[in-house]
């Protein structure tokens with residue numbers, strides 16, 4: 001600005017000079033006027049006469065012209081000088097202008113630099129503001145951290161106190177440990193001694209187990225290798241039966257009584273009584289659990305390597321299926337599910353003594369002397385035929401039959417459900433077929449005690465026999481007659497087999513019926529047999545009940561040869 005002002009001032013002076021330079025033009029006129037005035041001495045006389053020289057005054061005119069020329073020349077010279085001055089002042093003005101332009105550019109650059117600086121400054125300001133707010137936040141944080149630090153320091157002090165006390169405890173414990181270590185050494189020595197004792201005890205335990213098996217078997221033998229239990233079902237609709245009398249004190253006796261009209265006339269009715277005695281008689285109120293308790297010892301025998309056969313005999317509707325299979329609830333479940341439960345429980349317990357068991361289940365129905373696989377799950381049209389075969393080592397097998405490996409009780413229960421399904425399917429087709437067929441559930445048991453190098457093998461057979469009613473009474477005809485004949489034939493053959501075994505006959509007619517042939521390994525010298533005779537309490541079942549009880553008595557009188565375990 002200062003420079004601009006300076007430049008402005010000098011510029012005005014130059015202008016004034018120029019004006020001054022232009023101003024002499026007036027003066028020049030004056031000068032010209034004065035120069036045109038006749039100079040004294042030169043034609044002055046002529047000029048003085050009327051302002052104009054007379055034409056003749058050539059000299060004067062020349063001098064006038066010379067004077068004019070001189071004045072012009074001086075004026076030209078002055079103009080030249082002015083011009084020169086103006087030129088130089090224009091040049092200086094231009095120079096000045098250029099300088100000022102440059103100065104202006106410099107100023108502009110500076111202004112831009114200032115503006116940039118200003119922007120930077122505002123950014124710095126913002127950053128500063130941010131830093132200030134951050135600093136405030138950090139200060140707040142610092143205060144919190146300081147407070148925490150104080151807390152931690154307090155805690156640290158507490159921990160130090162604790163550490164000191166724990167170090168003290170540690171020292172005490174180390175001392176105790178030293179004492180304990182020495183007692184551990186002593187204990188280890190006595191442990192080794194105990195281990196040896198345990199080995200000895202295990203030997204004794206195994207010997208004890210073997211002795212238990214022997215004693216158990218002896219007891220079973222003393223009880224008889226064939227035992228007969230009688231079970232009277234409750235009357236349909238409740239109440240008590242008149243013709244079946246149970247003793248309140250003797251649970252082995254049963255009396256069947258019938259009133260007969262006296263043929264003599266006035267003497268009144270006479271009562272005919274039939275006394276029976278079995279290994280056990282269960283009345284209508286006996287629970288499933290009560291019944292099972294009596295046969296649970298036989299289940300143990302099966303795990304000990306003895307073949308066990310349990311079958312239910314009696315007329316249709318006398319309670320055979322209820323006894324063998326029972327209902328779905330825990331209270332009503334019958335012999336088969338309870339046996340399976342006990343077998344798996346007992347096998348589990350024996351694992352502690354080194355025993356390992358494997359089980360194979362099969363379920364077969366014998367109807368009209370032909371076999372049907374109750375565990376078959378394939379297409380009905382592809383149902384295979386079955387034959388009973390006896391292997392060289394006297395094992396009985398059935399061709400094409402499902403032999404299912406089982407490891408849990410649930411698996412067996414599932415198989416029983418499949419069997420029931422199979423039976424109910426057949427029943428729809430042939431109308432109440434289950435009463436006229438025998439169903440045989442078999443569980444093959446194989447046990448091994450690797451440590452003792454002992455193995456055992458046995459079969460547990462649970463049979464629900466067909467209704468035992470007689471052909472004549474049922475007055476059956478056609479297909480029904482054929483069925484009844486087959487049933488009576490197989491049941492009477494069962495009686496014959498048992499009698500032959502009891503009499504130790506050389507020939508046992510196993511092959512006379514499919515039932516006895518299938519049960520061959522479970523009946524006889526190497527087995528323990530239990531028969532349920534189921535009795536219906538209704539008066540119109542008297543005849544059938546008498547028949548069943550007579551058959552059962554015959555079986556009860558048999559003593560089958562001493563059983564021996566299938567042990568190696």
Ligand SMILES: Nc1ncnc2c1ncn2[C@@H]1O[C@H](COP(=O)(O)OP(=O)(O)OP(=O)(O)O)[C@@H](O)[C@H]1O
Nearest residue numbers: 233234315316317318319320321322323434435467
């Ligand atoms: N001890 C009992 N307690 C209660 N109900 C029983 C008892 N025994 C049998 N029943 C019932 O009596 C009916 C006939 O019994 P069940 O079906 O067991 O006879 P069954 O001899 O097997 O006949 P079938 O030869 O036709 O198979 C069934 O409804 C059954 O529930």
